[in-house]
Amino acid sequence: MKRNILIIGGGGVARVVAHKCAQNNAVLGDIHIASRTLAKCHAIIDSIHDKGSLQRPGTLQAHALDAMDIEATKFLIRATRSQIVINVGSPFLNMSVLTACIETGTAYLDTAIHEDPEKVCENPPWYGNYEWKRRQACKNARVTAVLGVGFDPGVVNAYARYAMDTYFDSVESIDIIDVNAGSHGRYFATNFDPEINFREFVSTAWSWENNAWKANAMFEHRKDWDMPVAGLSTTYLTGHDEIHSMSKNLGVPNIRFWMGFSEHYINVFTVLKNLGLLSQHSVRTARGQEIVPLEVVKAVLPDPASLAPAYSGKTCIGDLIKGRKDGLPQEVLIYNVCDHKTSFEEVGSQAISYTAGVPAVAAAMLIAEGTWDIGEMVNVEELDPKLFIALMNRMGLVTRVRSAQGDHIVDPQPDVIEASTDGKLLNYG
Numbered sequence: 001m002k003r004n005i006l007i008i009g010g011g012g013v014a015r016v017v018a019h020k021c022a023q024n025n026a027v028l029g030d031i032h033i034a035s036r037t038l039a040k041c042h043a044i045i046d047s048i049h050d051k052g053s054l055q056r057p058g059t060l061q062a063h064a065l066d067a068m069d070i071e072a073t074k075f076l077i078r079a080t081r082s083q084i085v086i087n088v089g090s091p092f093l094n095m096s097v098l099t100a101c102i103e104t105g106t107a108y109l110d111t112a113i114h115e116d117p118e119k120v121c122e123n124p125p126w127y128g129n130y131e132w133k134r135r136q137a138c139k140n141a142r143v144t145a146v147l148g149v150g151f152d153p154g155v156v157n158a159y160a161r162y163a164m165d166t167y168f169d170s171v172e173s174i175d176i177i178d179v180n181a182g183s184h185g186r187y188f189a190t191n192f193d194p195e196i197n198f199r200e201f202v203s204t205a206w207s208w209e210n211n212a213w214k215a216n217a218m219f220e221h222r223k224d225w226d227m228p229v230a231g232l233s234t235t236y237l238t239g240h241d242e243i244h245s246m247s248k249n250l251g252v253p254n255i256r257f258w259m260g261f262s263e264h265y266i267n268v269f270t271v272l273k274n275l276g277l278l279s280q281h282s283v284r285t286a287r288g289q290e291i292v293p294l295e296v297v298k299a300v301l302p303d304p305a306s307l308a309p310a311y312s313g314k315t316c317i318g319d320l321i322k323g324r325k326d327g328l329p330q331e332v333l334i335y336n337v338c339d340h341k342t343s344f345e346e347v348g349s350q351a352i353s354y355t356a357g358v359p360a361v362a363a364a365m366l367i368a369e370g371t372w373d374i375g376e377m378v379n380v381e382e383l384d385p386k387l388f389i390a391l392m393n394r395m396g397l398v399t400r401v402r403s404a405q406g407d408h409i410v411d412p413q414p415d416v417i418e419a420s421t422d423g424k425l426l427n428y429g
Contacts, residue, residue, distance in 0.1 A: 002107055002368045003029030006082035008067050008097055009089035010040030012192070012305045012349040013111065013150070016357025017086055018044045019347040020395060022053040022060065027365050030059035032080045035089070038064040047348045067093045073100035083107060084364050088357065091115040091196060095130055102134065102141050107367050111150030111356050113241040115196070120280065121203030124213045125244040127379070135377045142375040149363040149380050150356035151317055151336075152178055152257070153242035155392070158385035159319045159334040159399070160246060162412065165385075167332045167403070171323035173254035176242065180260055180352065181230035182313030182340045186302055188268050191352040194298040198278045201269065206239040208247040208255040219266060223258060228402060229337045230316040235260045245379035272297060304353075311340035311350040333402040334410065346396065355397060362391040386412035 005021050005028050007014055014033065021031045033041040041062030047053075048060060061080070067073050067089055077085065077100060087097045087110040094114035101108035114130040116122075122129050131147055138145050148154050156176045164171050180191065190197040205216040221237035235258035243255050272278050277293045284290055318335025336355065343354035363380075366372035372383055380388075389399050390413035399410040 001370065002083040002373060004080060004082045004084070005029065005031050005364060006077060006080055006085045007031070007033045008035070008065065008073075008085060008087045008093065010035030010037055010044065011088070012308065012353035013088040013357045014040075015044050015047065015305070016343075016347050016349045016353050017088055017360055019048055019051070019053045020358055020361035021086075021364070022048045023055050023395075024361065024365060025055050025058045027368055028084070028361075030061075030080065030082075032059070032061050032063060032076075032082060034063040034065035034067070034076060036064065036066055038062055051347070053347070068096050070096050070100050070103075073097060074104050077101070077104045077106050084367055085109065086360050086364055087111075088360065090193065092117050095134075098131070098134060098145060101145065102137050102143050105141055105143060107143065107364075107373065108145040109149055109360050109363055109367075110147060111154060111360055112196070113148060113153070113244070115199065117280065120199050121206075121239065124206050125248060126241065127244050131377065138377040139375070143377075144367055144373050144375055145377040146363050146367070146372065146383070147377065147379050148241050148245070149360050151359055151397075152176060152240065153245070154359045154380050155336065155355070155397070156317065156319055157242050157246060157380035158383075158388050160250060160252075160321065161381045161383075162385040162389060162410075163319065163321045163332055163334050163401075164250065164252075167325060167401075168321065168323040168330055169325050171250075171252050171321055173322045174246065174250075174252055174256075175320040176240070176255075176257045176318075177225055177227065177233075177235060177320060178257070178259045178315075178317045179225070179227050179230045179233040179235065180313075180315050181233065182311055182315060182351065184307040184350070185310045186307065188264070189302040189307055190304060191307070191350070192304050194301050194304075195294055198269070198272075198294060198297070199280070200240070201238065202273060202278050204239065205237055206243065207237060207257070208243050208253075211253045219261075225258070225320070227316045228333075228335060228400070228407070229314050230260075233260050233316075246381055249379060249381050305349070308340075308344045308348060308350040308353070311344065314339050315351045315355060317355065331403065335400055335402070336397050337400070338397065343396075358392060358395050358397050359388075362388055362395055365391060387416060390414070390416060
C-alpha cells in the first residue's frame, strides 16, 4: 500500500484532484497541496471543507512551493511523507517533479506531456524528447510513473486499449474526438492555461497515418462528427499528446486527434497569431521593456478557473475505433459525457477540469492499493484499463459505448468495486 498524496498545482484541475482525493482519503491518506501561490491552495482547502468532501477526518494542508526547485520538492515530499505525487501544475514543471520523485522513490502521475518553454511543437514522438529518457532511471529506482493520466491524454488511451481487447480482432484507425458543447458566456477565453492552450495550436499538427508521422497545418483538416449529446460537431485535426505514445504502443496504423473549435475561436486565434501576440519570444517595447507577447495575452484573458460558475452545457470526448471482428467490419465509439454545471456544483470546477482531474485520482488509488504500482514508467495504454474505467464510473465519469448493437454503459468490473450511494469509494473487491 502507498499512502499520502502531494498535489502540485493550484488551478482548476488541482481543485478537482484535491476534492476527489478528499472524497477517497480512506484509501489515499493525508492530502497536501503545493503551489507557488499559497492562497490558491488555501482556497481549494476551504472549498473542500465548504462542500464536505472529506470522506473521513484527516490531514489537509497547503504549502508554498516552486516545483522547478528539485531540492525543495524533494524536501516537501519527505516532510509530508507523501508516497504519491500528482503533478497538475504547468507542463514546464514535469521533468523537475519527475526527477524529485525518482530521487525520493515516490510514485509520479501527471496529466500532460512535458514542454520546454523555449520550444513549441517539437519533433515526434514527443515523449521521446523528455519523459521516456528517464524510463531506466524509474526502473532502477522502482518508481511507478504513469504519464498523461488526465482525460486526453489518459482516459482516451485506456479506452483504446479496452476497445481493442474487447470489441476487435484488428484495428485500422482510432480517431480521438474532443467536443466542448458548452458555453462560459465570455467574449473569448481558454478552458485551461492560455499559454499552454495556444502553444498547442501555433505550429504543426502531427497525425499518425499509415504507420508514419504526417505533418499538417493547424486548421487544415476539418471534419463534422455526430456525437452523443453534442450532436453534429465541427472539429479540426490537431496534434496532441496521446498520439505520441499510442502510435508506439498499440500497433494501429492510423491515429488522429480532432478537437472542436467554434468559428469565433478560430477568428480570434488567427488575429492574435497574425499580429505576433502568440509568440513566446520576448520583444522590446517603446519604453525599453522586455515582454513576452503570449504572457501578455494570458494576463488579459479571463482566468480559466473563473469560468466555472457560469459554465453551462456538456463535453463529449471519446475514441471512434474502426477495425474488424470475426472477419466483419466493426465500428465502436467509446466515450464520456460530462456536465459543466454538475461538475461545478460538486467540486467548484467546470467539466474540462473535472475530466482531467478525476482520472488522475483514480490512477492514484490504483497505485495506492497496488494494481498499478508497477515500479516503472508507463503510458496509460500499457496498463490494464478495466479497473480504471470501473473506478471512474463510480467517481463521476461514466463510460459508454455506441455501436451497431446500441448505446450502453461500460462497466468492466461491476463486482470488484463497492461504492457508497454518494460515489465515494469504500473498498476494493
